[in-house]
Every structure is written in structure tokens, then in C-alpha cells.
Amino acid sequence: MTTQADYIRFAALGDSATLGLDDPVDRGWRGWARLLSDAIATAHQVSFCNLALPGATVSEVREHQLPLALAHRPVIASLVVGLNDAMRSTWDARRIREDLLHCARELAESGAMVITARFHDHGRAIGLPGFLARPLARRIAELNGIYDEVHELYGVLRIDLGPDGAAAHRDFWAHDRLHPSELGHRHVAVRVARLLNAEGLEFELPSLVCTGPRVGRVKGAQVLATEAAPWIARRIRDLTPHAGRLLVRQVRLRW
Template sequence: MQTHGSRYLRLAALGDSTTFGIGDPVPGGWRGWARLLAEALGTSYDVSFCNLAVSGATVLDVRREQLADAVDHAPDIASLIVGVNDTMRSTWDPARLRAELMECAEALHDAGALLVTARFHDHGAVFGLPGVLRRPLWARIEVVNAVYDEVHATYGGIRIDLASRPEVTTRAFWSVDRLHPSELGHRAMAHLYGGLLQREGLDFEPPSLLAGGGIAPSWRRDLAWLVTEGAPWMQRRARDLGPWAVRLALQH
């Protein structure tokens, strides 16, 4: 990993709502695993952190709207974690997803960045979806995972396999919507990536696994979020994927 001086690091985060920080509320907005990691690195390094992630982003959104700014940031470390939203769209196109993810990974690698990626878990199982919907959704996620396997084999970097992490199956890992990590889930991700960066030679203490600095969960806040954000999101996905789900049900 190339760095701009021994104690200076440029970090760029690309992706969707998980990297944006949803699920980990703090006064004034959201924090999330990427910011937690940047703050931990900041205790030992002079960190320039650029979080370009946007809630709801697809791989195409990242390529069109985030990649150029990330490359301009000249990152030493760049996280590229996106693709789950693609699996929940009627516009699902595996070939295009692969081409766009590989293009993003190549550009970040060629800019000198150490890539930070992930393999995804079975979201349908966490949601509690019936098997007729969970299995095809998992098949799509496996396609995304296969592309990330290719990214890792081609460009290296560090990654975590969420499907292999036992904490991912626990309720405490997730926020009320079971789609975004809770504060503890974000901290677990930041801690895991921190440990991997230590193995790459960075000298710092990974983010703590203990809650702190965030807004404590409450049923009122959770209910308000579900009404204003969660329910509308589910309605949009239902309209988009409804015909697909009906066809699957008829086939089974």
C-alpha cells in the first residue's frame, strides 16, 4: 500500500446506505463503519476522509457519481461495497454489474488505493423472507459475491465475508429494519477492517466494539424511522419486484 508520507492517509468510501452510515445514528445525522474506521485511523495518522456513499446507490450510481471524485481524492485506501440494491431491482443485469464493478475496482487500484471490499450474507434469511423469495434473492447475491471474488483475485486488498461471520445472524447486529447494521453492527465491521489494516502494516488501534457516541435505540425513534423511511422503501421495492415475485410464486 502506497501512502503519502509515513503518517498521512487518504481514505475514500464508495457505496450505498451501509457505508453512508444508516443504522448508526449520531447527533446531526449518521456515522457508520467507514467513519468509525477513519476516526480510529485518525488517532495515529493525519487522515483525509472522503465518504461518497449515498443511500440507495447501485453499482451504476457508484460508477457514474462517486468514482471520479474518489479517484481525484488520490486515496491510499478505498472501500467499494455496493451491489445489494442491484439485486432488489427489476433492472437486474449480472453482466453489466460485473463490468461496472470491475471498472470501479480497476480505477481505484490504478489510483494507488488498497481496496476494501466485502462478500455479502443471505439478506433474505435475515429479513425472514419465505423460501420462494429468499432463494432467488440469495442466488443474485451469490452473483455479486462471485464478482467480488474476481475483484479480490485481480486487484487484491482486504475484505470480510459477512456470510461467515456468526455475529451477522444475531439480532444485535441489525437495526430495526434488519437491512442496515446497528451501531454494534457498524462497529463490528469497522473493527474487522481495522484488524485487517493492521496486518497490512498500519499502526493504530481498531475501533472499539463497545457502543459509544451514538444515539441509544428507542422504540419511538425506531417507529418514526420505519414510518418515514422504512415503509416507503418497502413500497418502492414491492412495486419494482412485485411482478418478479408473483412469477416465482407461480413457478413453485
């Protein structure tokens, strides 16, 4: 990757975390990908295309976002998706593996430097009860295994949120406990920027200083009641049957 001022095309594929939910600005949402793009733009010309959508699954990224990303002819492409699949009853690890490998291969073969992530224990961060957190953790482990395969096959850059101490801190998360806060988005942007710097793309790191309004406790409680609680209820419907099947299987094995 060049160290000189250049024209950098950046395509971001994924779900609400890449879209920038819970990092509001006047024109909508910002998020880690926009923060990264703005930092690169301090030293290079940048064409940024954020294709991420709330609730997007891996198959939706392959079907809808990937063709648009390839048409953008990216120098850098981020592919961070899969948690929505892990939290739904339609979970299919074989299909997810096929779709993720396809997306990564198409992006890498187009000449893009691909950026992915390994996910942390999201159920623990949210505070899910054990009977929901355990099956979710198993799915995330499978998802991380697929991303490990992507990394081995295509040499993509990746950040690992699992051992990241910042991701375990309360300030990393918005009040809904589902998405990164502004600080969380800035932290992710800095980590990805360091990877790109190490590859020879020189620019200043994004700032870790938050500029958005702070959400008070009353507003935070309202967010938990109106957004997080219904979301957890939906995930109970999705994950409980899976947890029940695992429990039955464990009992049978013991007998």
C-alpha cells in the first residue's frame, strides 16, 4: 500500500455497528468507518461508500452490498457482519461460512485490502442470562472460526475484540448496550487505523476525544426500556429453542 498521498476508495460492508448507530451527527450516523475515512482524508483523497444497514445478515451483505462495493473499486474494504445471524433462529453456520468466504474472496481478488474482526462475548456485554448467553457464545465462537479461515485464506487485516480490554468497559457501549458508544466507535477506528499505518498507508490516527452530547441516566433508562428490552425479548424467542435442544442433548449424553 502506498505511503504517498493517493486516491483511496473505501467501501464499508456490514450492519448497524458499521453504519454508526449510537454515534449521532447532524447528518445522521457517523461511526467507526466514517471516523476512519475522515482520518485517512487528512493525508489522502478519499471516496467513502458506507453500504452497511441495520439488521443486515451475511447473506444480505453478499446479495445486496457486495455488488455495490465491487462497483466502487475499493482500495480498502471492511467486512464486519454476522452478529445478527448469531442472534436469530435462522442461524446456519454452513451457509454463513459460504457467504463470508465468497465476499472476502471477491473483495480480495478485486485488489482491495480487506478488514474484518473477531467478535467478543456479546451476550456478556449485554448482560444476557446464562441460558441465552451460552448458545450465543457458541455461535460467536463458530463465527470467529469462520473469520479465522477468511484470514488464513486471504491474508486480511483484522481486529480482535475478544481480548480487547476496552470492549469490556461500560463506556465502550451505548445505553442500549447493543452498539458501541461514540467512544467505542472511536476506539475501533483507531485500532483499524493502526493496522493500515502498519501496512504503509500513512495518516494521523483518529482522535479518542468524544465530541457528541452525553446521554443522561434518565434518557439512558428510556433507551433500555424502549429499545433494549424489546430486542432481548425477540432474542429470547430466537435463542431459547436452540438452548432447549442443547439441554436435551446434554441430558441424553449423561444418561
